[in-house]
Amino acid sequence: MMKHSSILLFALLLLVLVAGCTDFKALDTSKNTTPAPLLHYERGNISISINTSEIPMRRFDVNVTEVIEIALVDQRAGILLENGWNITSIRTGFEEEDPDQKHIDVEFRNDELPLSFFIEVNEEEKRAGKGRCSALVWGGRPWPDSTGPLPEEVDYYQAVNPYMNLFEVIDRHNERVVMVYNKTTIFYLYPSYGDAHLWGP
Known part of the structure; x- marks a missing residue:
């Protein structure tokens, strides 16, 4: 009985050591990523x-x-x-x-x-x-659904200037222009890029 217990204990220790070595090698290989x-x-x-x-x-x-x-x-x-x-x-x-x-x-x-x-x-x-x-487009063509009052939860919206082919992003709480751009260029970006007086409402 004692002999079987010793063999079983030896086998368990061997398994623990092998598992430890395997984990150690796995950690080593991750250093090479x-x-x-x-x-x-x-x-x-x-x-x-x-x-x-x-x-x-x-x-x-x-x-x-x-x-x-x-x-x-x-x-x-x-x-x-x-x-x-x-x-x-x-x-x-x-x-x-x-x-x-x-x-x-x-x-x-x-x-x-x-x-x-x-x-x-x-x-x-x-x-x-x-x-x-990403701001909601509100007002101007070709967005026919953007008429009526601006939804209350909207903090920023885009107004389209069809004559100059521009998008003006506006902070609705103080009506400040945040950004002016077209499809290829950013002309103004609050607070330090461009001239706000050229684009402001």
Whole structure:
């Protein structure tokens, strides 16, 4: 009986040791994983680090580093980053004219406002495309449902200037213009980019 207990105890100790070694090896191999690249936006003496591992991917068939590098070449990305906005996600987007034509949306967000601005990226052509803000479009064509009173829960909205083909993002609580842009350019961004007097109500 004592002999069987000794054999059983020896077998259990051996199993514990083998399991410990296996776990140790697993920990060792994790040290060899490649860290996510750290990208930089640089202009003059400005340098902003972008850790790609912190950006949620809502589309998994793209090269996140390449997509961000394409977006960073665009002037709008620089304007947003320099004014406190951050890249917060990469996801699939669809063209309004052709829902089958997919592109990649790089989302920039300012949590203090809070608003998102999306820059489309065409990975195949390696270029940035149209931009748009997340604020509710209210007033102007071609949005026929945006008539009547603005919903109470809306803090920021977009007014369309059809004569200049511009979108004006407005803080409804003080009627302050926050952003003015068209599909390819940001002309004004509160508080420090552009001239508010050119675009204000």
